[in-house]
Amino acid sequence: MNNSMIKAVTATLFATAMPLGSAHAAVTVLGWPGGPEETALRAVTEIYNNQEGLAEEDRVELLFFARDGFWDKLQADLAAGTTAFDLNLLATYSIGRYAPFMEPVTLSDEAEAVYGESVLSTMQFEGAQYGVPTDLSLHVMYYRQDLIDALLADPDAAQTYGDISEEYLGTRLEPKNPDEWTWDDYAATALYFTQSVNPDSPTRYGTVLQMQNLLFNMMVWQSTARSYGGNWMDDAGNVTVDSEAYRRGLELYKLLYDAGTTPQDSTSYEFPEANAAFTSGQVATMLQWNGAAAELTNPETAPAVAESVAIVAPPAGDEGRFTHIHGLGFGLNQNAPNKEGAAAFLQWLSTEKAALAYAAAGGAPALTPDVVSQIADARPELVQLGEFASQYGYVMNGATGANALSVYELQAQHFTGYWTGQETLDEALSAVSAGMEELLSK
CATH class of the missing domain: 3.40.190.10 (Periplasmic binding protein-like II)
Known part of the structure; x- marks a missing residue:
């Protein structure tokens, strides 16, 4: 890809960006516009940004560009070494495309109890964890x-x-x-x-x-x-x-x-x-x-x-x-300008509190029975989602x-x-x- 094409992709990113929070946010997250994924991401980001004592440099801002051609645009930006965002959307079936331009992440100590091993595996590549699994399909x-x-x-x-x-x-x-x-x-x-x-x-x-x-x-x-x-x-x-x-x-x-x-x-x-x-x-x-x-x-x-x-x-x-499972989630750009702040947001996003807030706002995380029971009355369909994912979910060897x-x-x-x-x-x-x-x- 030549420089003019890279500039065009980056221009598209910023032309369609929709900020949330402070204009001087130091942690920038690239998401997917429209639908429950955007609604839920906005909701949990607002909760995170409103935490008492959160440093200004650790606040989060969201960017979005169109779903059409999203994955190709993302690959172009990552391959070009972009610093336009710290964290970006991932999908199970495309992690391998982006792994060379991203860094493995460490989730919170609660992550396994919140999601279970099979769901966490939807964000893994070659044995490493590359993201937080926020939404699941099966x-x-x-x-x-x-x-x-x-x-x-x-x-x-x-x-x-x-x-x-x-x-x-x-x-x-x-x-x-x-x-x-x-x-x-x-x-x-x-x-x-x-x-x-x-x-x-x-x-x-x-x-x-x-x-x-x-x-x-x-x-x-x-x-x-x-x-x-x-x-x-x-x-x-x-x-x-x-x-x-x-x-x-x-x-x-x-x-x-x-x-x-x-x-x-x-x-x-x-x-x-x-x-x-x-x-x-x-x-x-x-x-x-x-x-x-x-x-x-x-x-x-x-x-x-x-x-x-x-x-x-x-x-x-x-x-x-x-049951085949694949998920959407968020991972860390290798060239993120604020890796420390981005890592802190990912750790928080993988906690029980964040997962429940994401679900309450309309997202579709697959949660373990103990966790999903807390939101079963409001989102009964998530009970089966979490149960089936944890008991029967799989990712084919090589499918990431x-x-x-x-x-x-x-x-x-x-x-x-x-x-x-x-x-x-x-x-x-x-x-x-x-x-x-x-x-x-x-």
């Missing part, structure tokens, strides 16, 4: 409680359910509470509630899959492979996706798609299309981001299903239950590396190709393995 299983209750109470329905599972899965299963599902139970339930499989089904589709060639859809899908023991790499750095675990996870989606349990055009679906299908009232189950809960349980946005939607963690594989997003894009290209019949399973896994070997060796 996946949950949404289902229609009314439909499941009716199935569990009907012996004739259970007989049909067993017949269907035996035909399609090769084993006779009985209906279960969704919190006890394996992936086979989920598949059997999806098949049972699909009218092309079971003409008596009250819904047209048993599930809705997000199968568009899109990297974020790989994040939704990969908990299947992880629950069977799959990972991107082993501890020695060898790529391990060509495995039985990945085959079983990929074959699950293929079976469900080919059997018609999800709309035929699911190969063009991502977050909004999947939500639209579920809220239509014609879908029984859906694996989806936790961020969909507000829409799916709101009678105004989902009148056909809101009163009957229930949520559990994803089904289990041989190795247990798992510099080329993590490129890995997801590679997987999306070939795994979607397999699901749509453009590649065989062997071809897809071979291509992904070869591509990952190159990407993860850089």
Whole structure:
């Protein structure tokens, strides 16, 4: 990048900056504008700045620039050695891009008790902590409680359910509470509630899959492979996706798609299309981001299903239950002009007091049960978020590396190709393995 481009990026940063607090603040934090993240960050910064005895040189000021192109702009500024900000936003899947231009951080002594190890790992790279995890995203299983209750109470329905599972899965299963599902139970339930499989089904589709060639859809899908023991790499750095675990996870989606349990055009679906299908009232189950809960349980946005939607963690594989997690957080610029003040703010931000204040202001931190219980009445959805993250959350080995997003894009290209019949399973896994070997060796 030449000097004129670097100047342009820096100019954009300051042209769109929105200050909070003293104009002479010595600790500058670069955040993400709009939405609950900005609201929550402003709230906790105000609390920090109002602390009695805080030195003027340790006060915090916030800067924001547009979300569009945010990560590329951030990389350009960091690579250019900017001193325009001390702390900056981070995301799990991009930490490796910025780690060369940032410094590992030390969080407060309370941090592990506040967030738990799995959540703290979303801000780690090569064994070092690079940030405070302020907001978290993960996946949950949404289902229609009314439909499941009716199935569990009907012996004739259970007989049909067993017949269907035996035909399609090769084993006779009985209906279960969704919190006890394996992936086979989920598949059997999806098949049972699909009218092309079971003409008596009250819904047209048993599930809705997000199968568009899109990297974020790989994040939704990969908990299947992880629950069977799959990972991107082993501890020695060898790529391990060509495995039985990945085959079983990929074959699950293929079976469900080919059997018609999800709309035929699911190969063009991502977050909004999947939500639209579920809220239509014609879908029984859906694996989806936790961020969909507000829409799916709101009678105004989902009148056909809101009163009957229930949520559990994803089904289990041989190795247990798992949910992909990634987070947003804040880390330390290597060229920060006030590292001492910035480190002090990060330490405070990782305390219980700050985390609860951030949650009360609308943020979405994943907190341990003891901590989240203090705000459960006001933010009940955070109880499940913290519980699922701490019990089932994972980050694939290598998924915080510099080329993590490129890995997801590679997987999306070939795994979607397999699901749509453009590649065989062997071809897809071979291509992904070869591509990952190159990407993860850089």
